[in-house]
Amino acid sequence: MVTYIIRRLIWAVVMLSIVSIITFAIFFLVPRLAGATSESLAARYVGRTASAEQVKVAAEKLGFNDPLIVQYGRFAKGIVAGADYDYGPGVEHCPAPCFGYSFLTRLPVWPDLLDRLPVTMSLAFGAAVIWVIAGVATGVLSALRRGSLFDRAAMGVALAGVSLPIFFTGIVSLVVFSYGHPFRITAPGGSFTPIEENPAMWAYNLILPWITLAFLYAAGYARLTRAGMLETMNEEYIRTARAKGLNERVVVVKHGLRGALTPILTIFGLDLGLLLGGAVLTESTYSLPGMGKYAIDAITNQDLPKVMGVTLVAAFFVVFANLIVDLLYAVVDPRVRLG
Amino acid sequence: MLRRRLGMAATGAVLALAVAACGGGSGSSTPSSSGGAAAGGSDSKSEFNAAMTGVVNPSDKKGGILKFANGGDWDSLDPGDTYYGYSWNFIRLYGRSLLMFKSAVGKEGNQLAPDLAEDLGKPSDDAKTWTYKIKKGVKFEDGTPVTSKDVKYAVERSFDKEVFPDGYTYFNDFLAWPKDYKGAYKSKDVNTDSAIETPDDYTIVFHLKQPLSNFDYFAQLPATIPVPKDKDTGAKYKEHIIATGPYKFEKNEIGKGFTLVRNDQWDPATDPNRKALPDGYEVSTNVNADDIDNRIIAGDLDIDVAGIGVQSAALGRVLSDPAMKANADNPTSTRLWYTSINGNVPPFDNIDCRKAVQYAVDKVALQTAWGGEFSGGQIATSMLPPAIPGHEDFNLYPPGADNKGDVNKAKEALTACGQPNGFETNISYRAERPKEKAAAEALQQSLGRVGIKLTLKPFPQADYFALYAGKPGYAKDNKIGLAMNGWQSDWPDGFGFLQQITDSRVIRETGGSSNISVRDPEVDKLVDKAMLETDTDARNAIWTQIDKKVMEDAFVLPNVWTKTLLVRSKNATNIFVNEAYGMYDYLGMGVK
Numbered sequence: 001m002v003t004y005i006i007r008r009l010i011w012a013v014v015m016l017s018i019v020s021i022i023t024f025a026i027f028f029l030v031p032r033l034a035g036a037t038s039e040s041l042a043a044r045y046v047g048r049t050a051s052a053e054q055v056k057v058a059a060e061k062l063g064f065n066d067p068l069i070v071q072y073g074r075f076a077k078g079i080v081a082g083a084d085y086d087y088g089p090g091v092e093h094c095p096a097p098c099f100g101y102s103f104l105t106r107l108p109v110w111p112d113l114l115d116r117l118p119v120t121m122s123l124a125f126g127a128a129v130i131w132v133i134a135g136v137a138t139g140v141l142s143a144l145r146r147g148s149l150f151d152r153a154a155m156g157v158a159l160a161g162v163s164l165p166i167f168f169t170g171i172v173s174l175v176v177f178s179y180g181h182p183f184r185i186t187a188p189g190g191s192f193t194p195i196e197e198n199p200a201m202w203a204y205n206l207i208l209p210w211i212t213l214a215f216l217y218a219a220g221y222a223r224l225t226r227a228g229m230l231e232t233m234n235e236e237y238i239r240t241a242r243a244k245g246l247n248e249r250v251v252v253v254k255h256g257l258r259g260a261l262t263p264i265l266t267i268f269g270l271d272l273g274l275l276l277g278g279a280v281l282t283e284s285t286y287s288l289p290g291m292g293k294y295a296i297d298a299i300t301n302q303d304l305p306k307v308m309g310v311t312l313v314a315a316f317f318v319v320f321a322n323l324i325v326d327l328l329y330a331v332v333d334p335r336v337r338l339g
Numbered sequence: 340m341l342r343r344r345l346g347m348a349a350t351g352a353v354l355a356l357a358v359a360a361c362g363g364g365s366g367s368s369t370p371s372s373s374g375g376a377a378a379g380g381s382d383s384k385s386e387f388n389a390a391m392t393g394v395v396n397p398s399d400k401k402g403g404i405l406k407f408a409n410g411g412d413w414d415s416l417d418p419g420d421t422y423y424g425y426s427w428n429f430i431r432l433y434g435r436s437l438l439m440f441k442s443a444v445g446k447e448g449n450q451l452a453p454d455l456a457e458d459l460g461k462p463s464d465d466a467k468t469w470t471y472k473i474k475k476g477v478k479f480e481d482g483t484p485v486t487s488k489d490v491k492y493a494v495e496r497s498f499d500k501e502v503f504p505d506g507y508t509y510f511n512d513f514l515a516w517p518k519d520y521k522g523a524y525k526s527k528d529v530n531t532d533s534a535i536e537t538p539d540d541y542t543i544v545f546h547l548k549q550p551l552s553n554f555d556y557f558a559q560l561p562a563t564i565p566v567p568k569d570k571d572t573g574a575k576y577k578e579h580i581i582a583t584g585p586y587k588f589e590k591n592e593i594g595k596g597f598t599l600v601r602n603d604q605w606d607p608a609t610d611p612n613r614k615a616l617p618d619g620y621e622v623s624t625n626v627n628a629d630d631i632d633n634r635i636i637a638g639d640l641d642i643d644v645a646g647i648g649v650q651s652a653a654l655g656r657v658l659s660d661p662a663m664k665a666n667a668d669n670p671t672s673t674r675l676w677y678t679s680i681n682g683n684v685p686p687f688d689n690i691d692c693r694k695a696v697q698y699a700v701d702k703v704a705l706q707t708a709w710g711g712e713f714s715g716g717q718i719a720t721s722m723l724p725p726a727i728p729g730h731e732d733f734n735l736y737p738p739g740a741d742n743k744g745d746v747n748k749a750k751e752a753l754t755a756c757g758q759p760n761g762f763e764t765n766i767s768y769r770a771e772r773p774k775e776k777a778a779a780e781a782l783q784q785s786l787g788r789v790g791i792k793l794t795l796k797p798f799p800q801a802d803y804f805a806l807y808a809g810k811p812g813y814a815k816d817n818k819i820g821l822a823m824n825g826w827q828s829d830w831p832d833g834f835g836f837l838q839q840i841t842d843s844r845v846i847r848e849t850g851g852s853s854n855i856s857v858r859d860p861e862v863d864k865l866v867d868k869a870m871l872e873t874d875t876d877a878r879n880a881i882w883t884q885i886d887k888k889v890m891e892d893a894f895v896l897p898n899v900w901t902k903t904l905l906v907r908s909k910n911a912t913n914i915f916v917n918e919a920y921g922m923y924d925y926l927g928m929g930v931k
Contacts, residue, residue, distance in 0.1 A: 180637030287626040
């Protein structure tokens, strides 16, 4: 078990290195292949009045004149060992893990990421609780009452859920439940209250994004659970369980659902991992200052250190979530042995 | 020299102002007049454009929080590093510069008033030395008195464009700095008295390299907002700015937003310009732009701080609903979109061929190309936008009664030019800008009616002036007779608007100048005269003369002065458009 985890962690580091190299290449190598010079790259970050000479100085300062491998090495070294930057009156030390300084705001990226993480985590975990409970419950009920009115209605709604994009359901939800309503169920977007500060306000600010996001995911989970349940409930061991005179609830939950859970767990791990890297559309629609909004703003402004930071953190969550899922397999399914 | 080309100005960079030509308005009072909520008449609330000529919901009620949101983020909150009109409008809440634009409706908002200074600047006879006396009793938020040395330090630090890349370079370019000066951080022990002297704690003297009759406009720039040297953290100062205005930062999370609360060290006795009605401000940044519009319309938010008007989704909604439209304003900015007619490219070396273009153009089609009446702009007939002092309404080339072109007059001009059947030439535009392309196509169509055949030539905007349309040799060799162009001034003044685009001496053979077409020695002489004239009215009259002369020369075909559609807050009082910024005045507002 321990060696398994260590092996997986080493793989995670390799994966993240590959992701960082690819991201770096997309943002630093591709423009160069397309003919950009270090000056034309630097010109974006020097304000609107810069002379050619100032652009040159900025290119040197941002390190654009060095070979790409040196630039990447500097970035990677910063994450492991920290780095020094000279953007103000004096030299500033950025301790490890240093994801560099934003080219535009000239402030370190890592504190930003730490600042944005609670927003995205609140959004992702809150929505995940809703969608897992709602999705799995709906799926189980639909499977047990296959062909009933409930089954058809639930699957119809589920189809709508997976088909409707967040920027549609999000805006509709805001128009119906938020804008200008005296008794609205959620605050107007753009506000986030940390849970430790005021849990009620925290939930009040997030309830609408949670539901909207959960609606999208719950739909898929309901369909997946229904299919899994239909399959497991026809298994021989279910018949055996029933024959042994077990209570129907125990049969459904302990034997049926548990068997159907493995694929759901796999998908859940991926979904949650991806969301923790930033729910881009949800955060943009509701103007929540999370990782996804941060990523979008960074890309719009071509603020490369920020893009690198957010990509790596997002990739970390996907890799990490998958590791957890693999560990959980052993818990859910006793046949699985890690090694 | 001023280097502000609109091509480089980011989408949000609008330093706009209002226009007299838009109707509406009511007889409501200005914010400087006192009185309760009843003042100003009730009808001032419910009219389109009411806030351009009067104050909507006038009130002196104190308290409450105003909520602002920004679709993007500030370039910087640091007074030495910010170059957006909305930021200059907003900065007056937490910083006091030597002078400021009055917090007043309409034309009065264009006027400079002393803020940190006791009075406007005192120029020397040659307009090369400007002296300001600083008020006593002004303090930083920590209680330290503000002295002339804090202002001097603020200007010196803003010199360093490595640390503050977003700001302007007016002080760098015009003050008589010592040779090789690099700013407060890198040239720490250099004596800068040749540029700025502080003979005592309450006097500051600026020395210029050349005469500059309008230096008072420099003195209103945020770079003159004092910065205490011992609290300066360079690029990080924007995280905690030491306030001198009525509000200070309580919380500042760059990228997310900030809150302002009352600054108890601000003394209203030193400040006749600010009412400081709300108890504070909540500002969110990087908010979804459509969300901002919806929330303002619903009353959940007060101001879209960028001041560039609603998005296209809300534009249609607001204009089609009479009740919503009555709660909106449509100011005109100091931005002109125009077409340069290059006299170096035959047959435009003949004035009559240039005039033929002026007559043949369909200005309505051009207006549509730029985005229509409400979000595109007002049809321009000269260069100086209506809100800039010196603007005069005149139209030397009336393109027919319906503004769709006077084909007969155009043909007459072509005959006089010796090209009765028309001619062929090229028109350049910036490839990344669909509206410039649309305008070039509109010109292609309307000039085609008299036989002037245009071929469209797109160029990348980064090199548009340096290598293509703005490089005299290239333009001539490649027959770029017409070039789409645009300009906006940093403040409502003829110098800021006209100097860079009409003075022929800014044109360099190596390219890079925004003036592509105006080459008239008479105009150059007038520019020199204006730079020496310290009497404001006399100076404005010279700018009018320059505008007329350039139009007589027909070197420029004005397209539109841009407009924006702003929606008023449902919760705010004292809403009015300040012409200096072309958006709602953020200093005057209170909460109902």
